[in-house]
Amino acid sequence: MHSIETGHSANIFCTKFIPETSNELVASGAGDAEVRLFNLSRLKGGGLQEGGISPSAIFQCHTRRVKKLAVEVGNPNVVWSASEDGTLRQHDFREGTSCPRAGSSHPECRDILLDLRCGAKKSLADPPKQSLALKSCDISSTRPHLLLVGGSDTFARLYDRRMLPPLSSSLKKLPPPPCVNYFCPMHLSNLGRSSLHLTHVTFSPNGEEVLLSYSGEQVYLMDVSVASGSTMRYTSGDVSKLTSFTPILDGVEVHSSHSGLPLNGFPLRNRDAAGLDKCRKLVQFAVNSLKGETNCYYGIEACNEVLDGHSHEIGPTLMHECLCIRAALLLKRRWKNDAHMAIRDCHRAGKINPSSTKALICMAEALSLLEKHKEALDFAIAAQSLASSDSEIMERVENIKKNIAAAEAEKANTDRGSNANNRSRRVLSLTDIIYHSEGENDTSMDGPEREDSDYDEEMEVDFETSIPTEGRHDVDSNDIPYRNLNLRIHRRVDSTMETERPNGSSGSSVSSFENNKVAYQPEMAIDMKQRYVGHCNIGTDIKQASFIGQRGEYIASGSDDGRWFIWEKKTGRLLKMLHGDDAVVNCVQCHPYDCVIATSGIDSTIKIWTPNSPVPSTVAGGSAGPETPNVLDAMEGNQRRLCRTREAILPFEILERFRMQEFAEGSFHPFECTQS
Structure with missing residues (x-):
């Protein structure tokens, strides 16, 4: 076993073996916005070694965290990277072993396959407008021209790489290219502004289905292709008809x-x-x-x-x-x-x-x-x-x-009570202002979603909210008055950077396609066909949901309670609930052809699971599934945690400016509270 000193200066969020290289080439993406390539054949000896090799390639063109890498079956020359800067980039090892850091004086590399910096949607009926911070991507193993991405809104997008425009640089924002399909459960398609977003998207082994995992929500299964008249395909008008x-x-x-x-x-x-x-x-x-x-x-x-x-x-x-x-x-x-x-x-x-x-x-x-x-x-x-x-x-x-x-x-x-008390004052922390706790009532876990006003260069937000007194148990919640907060947020735009900026962020979010004044035609989306519940996904931003088995007959996901769950794909029935980490299970990956599953989370271990493991599982699930009482207790506890999600009452784009500060020369420093 080898321990490699990667040189990344922030958390490594993703790694991939490059196909057709005998598992010798490995790519990594991290919170320092870099993608690095390593040749494991340079490692010598069979024992545990530290350091040992330098990266074969370093790609530094992203401006924010790289959350996911994708590779194409049979292609040893290219890796794709999805970043929170709103771009999906294509790195071809044959064209060079490095690219200049974003914001440097060197010419920008042209490696952007998808520019979604103006691609986020508030709802299915609304046109894409704000930046879509990409969280996940996947390439179909059976039809490698199909590309699936998910990010900071509720819609996963399917693209045909053959229909995408040529690779571009980040000097100018481009309108988002048309996608083949949108995927979103109908009840999540009209939330307006919300912190709800995707943490993982993936294709099934046969490429006919996709799986979506949401932060603050559940896991959903959908068909890649449905007939034009199918009830699984819906418009924004169908949402209200329901x-x-x-x-x-x-x-x-x-x-x-x-x-x-x-x-x-x-x-x-x-x-x-x-x-x-x-x-x-x-x-x-x-x-x-x-x-x-x-x-x-x-x-x-x-x-x-x-x-x-x-x-x-x-x-x-x-x-x-x-x-x-x-x-x-x-x-x-x-x-x-x-x-x-x-x-x-x-x-x-x-x-x-x-x-x-x-x-x-x-x-x-x-x-x-x-x-x-x-x-x-x-x-x-x-x-x-x-x-x-x-x-x-x-x-x-x-x-x-x-x-x-x-x-x-x-x-x-x-x-009336809020208007009477709107002159009351108390010191508010940044957390109080940005977040509103919705966990005061655990009896019902359904409720209306908050919709905030849109903004351009200046945004004024008026809202009424109760301010929770976190960490203080001596205060009766009934004594906490309602507050009216009025925030006016100005975005200062440097006139010299109005048209283009070295770091790739155009000063104005209004791109050429918005100036055409052509009426926006709302698109259609594909609805869910199965839902998987019981786990909790609010603590981290990289939680995976995966198909298990060579034919993908089962679904697995990590959870914030340190467990991971296995469901029957067809019925959504929970089959197993296993303890996988002392804190959180983020990653669940199935071996491509063997009966082995690997899980990892917050602690420093990676666990390997097999059906014939000599160590008994926490839950003994027979043909009827888990039966012990603590299974229901764990699931209900997770649902209460989902209910208590602190819903952001400011738009995602504003929160990102608090959570991730950009500086000159393309470098940035995430706050300690940044969700991983």
């Missing part, structure tokens, strides 16, 4: 076109009787779980097994029932974004039976949790009109109306 009530015309009940048929199109009488009987038992188990006989988590798992594992064996009636039960269980559990998942189920159930009072009432309750009171009331009134004689439905409708009225009254009182 939560809008459409009256039933003339009281006619319209069923799904596959009514009487399972999803595979074969007659119901040809279904597997044993499989159908199993599904009915699982649905009954979910019903009992809803009644409180078991934890609702297990009821949701039973519904997942029916809907994701046996959907071809059930007809529309059982599917409708299972969707409504799962929606009710999700609303009862209230983990992160469970209300959004319940809305999806209610919408699907409504497509099968538009007159379903169960779907309508669950939809109203979910919208009420998300504080979409007007929409919730529309669905509640519709349920009331359809089941005026059902006492249970009527009681739930009245409860929804009372909750809506109470929420609106509380909001009005909060507004």
Whole structure:
């Protein structure tokens, strides 16, 4: 074993073996904005050695941290690097072994394959405008012309390298090139300004699927290609349609076109009787779980097994029932974004039976949790009109109306109380100003997202927030008054650098494509087809989610609680929860062809896992998955941590200026609090 002194002056975030080099060439990317190449054949001896070799190449053209490297199968000459400076660069070893440091007097190298410094989107309907700090990238192993990137907004982007413009320098910002597809769960596509962002994106082994991991959120699976008319592809208009009530015309009940048929199109009488009987038992188990006989988590798992594992064996009636039960269980559990998942189920159930009072009432309750009171009331009134004689439905409708009225009254009182106390003063730290703690209430993990105003050269932010008193336990939270903060932030632009700057950041964020005054045409995005929950991803910025197995049948992710999780890809069922680190597990990588997994985190060890390891795992998961009580405790604890995420109330671009200061000659010094 060898220990290599790389020469990096900051954390190393990524390394890659270069293909077709007998594992002798290794590239590294780090927080010092450099990419370095090492030839391991220069190491001599078989024992542990320190130092030993100098880098074969040093690429210093990035201006911010390099978060991810990518290589192409069969290509020993090129490595790609994704950086928080908003560029993805292509480094060809045949063209040189080094490039000048960004900001130096030497000519800029032309190695930018993707310029996304004006590529971040607030929502699917909005045009790209601000800088997209890249966090991850991947190249398909089966179709290497496909390139996947993710960064500081909620959208992963798929590009065809054959359709990209020629390599460019960073002297001038370019409009973002059109991508083949956007990937984003529908409920995350219209958040406005948010600190929610991607930490990892990757292709499946066969290249047909992609996996996205979000900071402050969950892991999602999506198809790379979907038909143009598929419901998995959506527009910004479809987002609002999902939560809008459409009256039933003339009281006619319209069923799904596959009514009487399972999803595979074969007659119901040809279904597997044993499989159908199993599904009915699982649905009954979910019903009992809803009644409180078991934890609702297990009821949701039973519904997942029916809907994701046996959907071809059930007809529309059982599917409708299972969707409504799962929606009710999700609303009862209230983990992160469970209300959004319940809305999806209610919408699907409504497509099968538009007159379903169960779907309508669950939809109203979910919208009420998300504080979409007007929409919730529309669905509640519709349920009331359809089941005026059902006492249970009527009681739930009245409860929804009372909750809506109470929420609106509380909001009005909060507004008045805030205006009365807006002259109060106390010393605020930078953390108080930049962040707002949303963890005061652990009972519900769903809520409306904050949207901040846009800005250009000057931004004025008005917001009302409660300032948490962190670290002080002798202060009653009820005694903390609301504060009105008014921040005016000016960006000073050097007129001499208005058109171009040596470090590659154009002084004006308005590029030529914004001056064309052509109406922006909103794009479409591909929606999720599976969600994986239980872990926590808020502490670090490099947390991976990976496909496990040669065919990618399983999904794995690290977690902030020192564990790593394995799920069944098809159903989202948790199979294993393993202790992998004393603090945080960031990286989970599967061996390309052997049954070995490597994990690493904050501590100084890399752990190797095999199915026949003599050391027993923390959780013994059989065919039914983990069963020990501490599994649920750990998962619920992680969900509470996700709920308590300190949501940034200033735009990401402003926070980056606090977290990462740029200096002359392209060097920069990250603050200690910078998220890794």
